[in-house]
Amino acid sequence: MIDGLFNNPSYLAAKKTLDAVAVRQEAIANNIANLETPGYKRVDLSPNFRAELDRAVSSGDAQQIDSLKPSLSVDTNAVAMSQDGNTVNLENEMMQLNQNTLAHTLETQMVSSLLMRLKMAITGKSS
């Protein structure tokens, strides 16, 4: 594999964000599935992933961006709205779900367009 072609920091960052969106989708799906599980605490993407990605992107180091790994963690800021201690709010989750789907569309198009640009540079043709 010609690594040099795919070491562009913005391509790697878009790829990592796409990974994060997929992990987040899993978190939201779990939250909605456990809407009525007593004592369930909502999970979300680890809040420090964003800061780490920001730092890695601003350093411009491809290796550093590539080594990031999005993970799930319990959302400690969520407040239980019911007596059973469940912190899932259906309206909030549906909003996040739709936001996440849009973010996914954005990221797939971003990755696609970066790849198309690369192809254009290789072939010299625009389509």
Add this chain to the structure above:
Amino acid sequence: MIQPLSGIQNTVAALDAERTRLDVISENIANANTTHGVDGKPYQRKVVVFESAMQQAMGAGGNGSMTPQLHVARIDTDKRAPLEIYAPGNPDADARGMVATPNINIHEEMADLIAASRAFEANLAVVKNEKSMAMQTLSIGKH
């Protein structure tokens, strides 16, 4: 194996559990006036008991984090005493003319029915979203 729809096992489990709950509620409503069940006693209201078991997440993150998966632990009978109404003409009436009828509150059942079907719909929305995302992922590199 490649799993394009990763992380929806828990959603599917929740859909299954909610469907069971809907079935039990409809059984309760259908038997609201059953004074003579299979065992000769008035119908006893049934309740679904949900339980969550930890499930190793094998999805997109592949991070091995534990997420609780919803499933039906058991279907219990409500221990409420039957409601006695005066109906001397009823073949099931006792010596005082009282008939024991199931203690089912139709309003309570309807409220549960709506809650269960909304939870079902929410999970269905997740599946639809997941599918459209998978389609987009598969079209990366096309134009």
